[in-house]
Amino acid sequence: MLKGLLFDLDGVLTDSAKYHLQAWNQLAADLDITLPPEANQQLRGRSRLDSLNLVLSYGQQENRYTNEQKAAFAKTKNQMYLHLIQAMTPADILPGITALLAAAKAARLRMVIASASRNAPVILNRLGLAQQFDGIVDPATLHHGKPDPEIYERAQTLAGLATTEVAAFEDAAVGVAAIKAAGQFAVGIGDPAVLHQADYIVPSTADLKLEEIQRAYTAWLERKE
Ligand code: BG6
Numbered sequence: 405m406l407k408g409l410l411f412d413l414d415g416v417l418t419d420s421a422k423y424h425l426q427a428w429n430q431l432a433a434d435l436d437i438t439l440p441p442e443a444n445q446q447l448r449g450r451s452r453l454d455s456l457n458l459v460l461s462y463g464q465q466e467n468r469y470t471n472e473q474k475a476a477f478a479k480t481k482n483q484m485y486l487h488l489i490q491a492m493t494p495a496d497i498l499p500g501i502t503a504l505l506a507a508a509k510a511a512r513l514r515m516v517i518a519s520a521s522r523n524a525p526v527i528l529n530r531l532g533l534a535q536q537f538d539g540i541v542d543p544a545t546l547h548h549g550k551p552d553p554e555i556y557e558r559a560q561t562l563a564g565l566a567t568t569e570v571a572a573f574e575d576a577a578v579g580v581a582a583i584k585a586a587g588q589f590a591v592g593i594g595d596p597a598v599l600h601q602a603d604y605i606v607p608s609t610a611d612l613k614l615e616e617i618q619r620a621y622t623a624w625l626e627r628k629e
Pocket residue numbers: 413414421424447448449450451452455482519520521522523524576
């Protein structure tokens with residue numbers, strides 16, 4: 405039986421993925437790097453440092469800087485990002501999310517945030533969603549970023565549930581890969597060509613309906629048994 409929902413944040417609860425991309429574009433321009441169009445997908449879900457390394461690799465600069473310089477670049481990007489998210493309000497919650505959270509609450513599902521972002525608590529506060537969740541994984545305590553399953557395993561533990569009792573929501577290919585590596589039911593939001601590993605895919609958060617998700621989850625569980 406479905407007993408809990410695990411949520412990525414950026415690109416799932418709100419469209420902050422566009423601000424991450426904008427900030428990385430600004431930093432890349434400062435370093436004379438042009439991000440290719442596929443960066444929009446490839447940067448999603450990756451930790452701050454993994455993202456920086458990817459940005460540098462687009463400019464063949466991955467071996468050019470010391471760890472101290474990289475830390476300074478990551479800090480600069482985060483300052484730009486914090487500036488961009490300053491004006492966020494509950495109006496920035498993506499379509500369908502408020503209804504989904506309300507339906508999940510009515511069904512007494514446990515809900516945990518599995519975001520790689522150290523800014524997740526700030527964003528949840530801005531969106532007025534901080535009280536909606538039973539827990540938030542602290543990404544500072546993780547050893548590996550997505551696509552490693554660690555963050556989803558931790559979220560499941562925080563929910564106090566078994567692998568087959570949760571559904572996890574992602575907009576990133578590496579995020580879906582992390583969910584599947586954790587053995588959980590994956591709901592992908594976005595392009596099926598990118599999120600092909602997911603068990604159930606919708607084009608947009610507006611299409612997330614708890615009943616439909618429960619139906620797909622039950623079919624997945626039956627196939628497993
Ligand atoms: C993920 C985003 O949720 O968090 C990534 O999809 C981001 O784009 C990562 O790099 C880390 O976020 P932050 O806010 O700690 O730099």
